Amino acid sequence: MKFSYNWLKELVPFKESPKELAEFLTMRAFEVESMEKKGSDTVLDVKLLPNRVTDTSGHTGLAREIAALKNLKVKSSKFKQVSKSKVQARDFLRVKIENPDDCLRYTARVMTDVCVGPSPKWLRERLEVCGLQSINNIVDATNYVMLELGQPLHAFDYEKLGSGGSQKKSIVIRRAKKGEKIETLDKKIYELTPEVLLITDGKHPLAIAGIKGGMASGIGENTHIIVLESANFDPMRVRIASQLLRLKTDASYRFEHGMDPNETMQAVDRLAELFRDGGRDRDSCGEGRHFEPPRIIR
Secondary structure (H helix, E strand, C coil), rough: EEEEEEHHHHHCCCCCCHHHHHHHHHHHEEEEEEEEEECCCEEEEEEEEEEEEHHHCCHHHHHHHHHHHHCCCCCCCCCCCCCCCCCHHCCCCEECCCCCCCCEEEEEEEEEECCCCCCHHHHHHHHHCCCCCCCCHHHHHHHHHHHHHHHCCCCEEEEHCCCCCCCCEEEEEEEEECCEEEECCCCCEEEECCCEEEEEECEEEEEEECCCEEEEHHCCCCCEEEEEEEEEEEEHHHHHHHHHHHCCCCCHHHHHCCCCCCCCHHHHHHHHHHHHCCCCHHHHCCCCCCCCCCCCCC
């Protein structure tokens, strides 16, 4: 897994050079399989132990490991809460989990008056260092928080969700029906089986849970309202679907090893903060954007 040396150094005040840090980690924690210079940064390719993916697959987690080994302090990662409002996420959205064993926790926020555009340069560069391509400010923000905290996230275009005859939209986490299909964001079509867990709007598939989003609810330049998803899926269910579909992603890798259900709220709060305060290119999107402060939905 790729980690940015500069990012780790921002979190922990160690003095080692990239080479010295790589040697230290290899001797004391995890093998660093390779190093690569990228601009002013260095990428460390770290081989995480399977039982440590849960707590060290994000830069914050690996920084804690380094800090513990070197008796240093990690930079505080407390996130500012979105200001309270009479408008809540439940006014926009209802969430239903058909089988609680498939999805241990589902946390969501709704954001309105969204402006989709390029991410700021610093965010694009950080993603590139870690091997991810910049898409747009919303998708990039979800990937950034995954790299930071380890918790995968996803964003849906709220207005593309079916309403089922009411103004309020639905998110339903259920197993796929035999023969059901989904077109994913990479424009590939997958035929599904009941072993595959889906995120749906009550009728139509929106994403393969824990693996990849669908085209039907993808973020585009005309997106104005989004649903931010931070969930915890059954590792075995994600692994089975990944193998059946022969589809592996950064998110599925993390979910297959098991993630902490308590991290979903922290991650979605961090995502909301990042997107509100700095996750966009102001020149392309303009000023004056407003965020509806949503309620966490469990």
